[in-house]
Amino acid sequence: MSKYLFYPGCAMETSAKAYCDSLTAIQPILGLDVIEVEDWNCCGATEYLGISLTPAYALIGRNLALASKQATETKTLIASCSACYLNLAKADHYMQERPLLNENVNTALAAGGLSYQPGTLELRHLLDVIINDIGLDYVRSKVVNPLKGLRVAPYLGCMVPRPDYDHRWSDHEHPDELDRLIAALGAEVIDFPLKTHCCGGHMTQIGPSTAFELIRRLISSADQYQADIMVTVCPMCQMNLDAYQGETNRYFHTNYQMPIVFFTQLMGLAFGLEAKHLGFGKELVSAGKALGRIGIEVPEPEEKQARPKRTKPTGLPMPTMPGDEEVN
Amino acid sequence: MTTATQTIKPTSRFFDPTNPNLRFLEEVSAATAGVARLEMCIQCGTCGGSCPSALDMDHTPRMLFAMIRAGMREEALRSNTPWMCVSCYHCVVRCPQDVHIPDVMYTLKGMAIRTKLYKDSTAPDFSSTFVDMVESYGRSFEFGLATRHYLKHFPLRLPGMAPMGLGMLSKHRMGIKPKRIEGIDQLKAILDRAKELEAVP
Numbered sequence: 001m002s003k004y005l006f007y008p009g010c011a012m013e014t015s016a017k018a019y020c021d022s023l024t025a026i027q028p029i030l031g032l033d034v035i036e037v038e039d040w041n042c043c044g045a046t047e048y049l050g051i052s053l054t055p056a057y058a059l060i061g062r063n064l065a066l067a068s069k070q071a072t073e074t075k076t077l078i079a080s081c082s083a084c085y086l087n088l089a090k091a092d093h094y095m096q097e098r099p100l101l102n103e104n105v106n107t108a109l110a111a112g113g114l115s116y117q118p119g120t121l122e123l124r125h126l127l128d129v130i131i132n133d134i135g136l137d138y139v140r141s142k143v144v145n146p147l148k149g150l151r152v153a154p155y156l157g158c159m160v161p162r163p164d165y166d167h168r169w170s171d172h173e174h175p176d177e178l179d180r181l182i183a184a185l186g187a188e189v190i191d192f193p194l195k196t197h198c199c200g201g202h203m204t205q206i207g208p209s210t211a212f213e214l215i216r217r218l219i220s221s222a223d224q225y226q227a228d229i230m231v232t233v234c235p236m237c238q239m240n241l242d243a244y245q246g247e248t249n250r251y252f253h254t255n256y257q258m259p260i261v262f263f264t265q266l267m268g269l270a271f272g273l274e275a276k277h278l279g280f281g282k283e284l285v286s287a288g289k290a291l292g293r294i295g296i297e298v299p300e301p302e303e304k305q306a307r308p309k310r311t312k313p314t315g316l317p318m319p320t321m322p323g324d325e326e327v328n
Numbered sequence: 329m330t331t332a333t334q335t336i337k338p339t340s341r342f343f344d345p346t347n348p349n350l351r352f353l354e355e356v357s358a359a360t361a362g363v364a365r366l367e368m369c370i371q372c373g374t375c376g377g378s379c380p381s382a383l384d385m386d387h388t389p390r391m392l393f394a395m396i397r398a399g400m401r402e403e404a405l406r407s408n409t410p411w412m413c414v415s416c417y418h419c420v421v422r423c424p425q426d427v428h429i430p431d432v433m434y435t436l437k438g439m440a441i442r443t444k445l446y447k448d449s450t451a452p453d454f455s456s457t458f459v460d461m462v463e464s465y466g467r468s469f470e471f472g473l474a475t476r477h478y479l480k481h482f483p484l485r486l487p488g489m490a491p492m493g494l495g496m497l498s499k500h501r502m503g504i505k506p507k508r509i510e511g512i513d514q515l516k517a518i519l520d521r522a523k524e525l526e527a528v529p
Contacts, residue, residue, distance in 0.1 A: 015502060041462070041515055042466065044459075045468065047459055048458075049431075051438060051456065051459050052526050053359065053434075054522040054526040055523055057522075058519060059519065061518075062515060090361075094362035098362050098363065107525060110521075112515065112518040158415070158418070159417065162417035162418070198380045198414045198416040205454050205477060206450045207411075208482070214380055244492070282501060
């Protein structure tokens, strides 16, 4: 078992619970042993950097400092979220490039009794570790339930292959790592041209029309290539494409129903794990139909319990609509 | 008596060697993390051509960088361009001069917030609210962030978003209580010190 330090990031506990659950489920199969960074804080996403520089890097610096204190067995720190991965890598890189930044961040960290020597840790994304350390041959050897016939659009998004400070990816715009992983699971990979285009990032919150157009481009392209499902490696990408797909459909008067899942969820299915342990059902656009086509049953989406209807009319008689009786 | 219009000095179209804003390029570069390489821009326009949100920008990144070089401080800080940047890094990997474009955009956002020169408060408010949550809890808090932000900036979007919000809540993808880290006092001490350092020019 190879050991790694792990920085989950805020979304893994909330919006990307499916990513967290599926990763936890496949870890023993992959022999991936991780130590979570103790009492980590938010990486600041893309927001803090635009407010003020030194505090933004000090925020990231605290995570690096905490991780380096735990770096006895390994110096590799894995992040599962693309933005967290980039922020950690960026702080480490710029602290080396700009001595003044290093000095300021460490002066700030000293106020909390911490320090970080840039270059101490090796910052990597989860997908990179699975592909390059564990290896596709190993992954292939663990596949007991090949996802034959499932057409998958591999979607990496921006912040994993770019800017790529350590030259870890095969290409900045058309890397094939995720394609090869999905193929190893037995699924049919479409040659998705927009695989590293933007999901809209925080624009869903601040400039919806810009975001909806970026979401539309990705989903309509995957749809044109007749993908059954889109696979992501990032909580933000999953959130934008899944949770805002409905609003995007209303905005453009379209009716896309493209399920968006995490690559770890598909890995779990191919490894023969049950869908209910892999976070399926948490997506807002259900993956049930797409997976049903290849004979995988996915639990019914966790819907809110419908309020029981009153059986006897009480109070004033209310008008009823045709079909009211059937709904319950 | 001076009127409001007289107090705002229009940018001169003629070269003025005493214009203090001529150093604006150096200022932006120095305030950016890492080595920004903004001085290296050769105005090729690859950045704008690669940008997914260029259509919604007041100026393409290339134009904005030319404005910075020309000392057009106010115009550059009023531009919506940095706020429309989605941090996709397409421009960075294609730039023949290795200019750290998104990092320059972050610098301009920070400068626009400090001088209150932004035109639309939606994006600055979102960033500030996000940062408030992180500074108070040490973690992001989506529910608090979303409700505060949408009520202020997109109240009309709320009814349409209700199914999505309820979906996120019922599927336990959004907590209604924030999570606070144990070392919040330590984090606050670190950030306070960082803010003091930031204030030193």
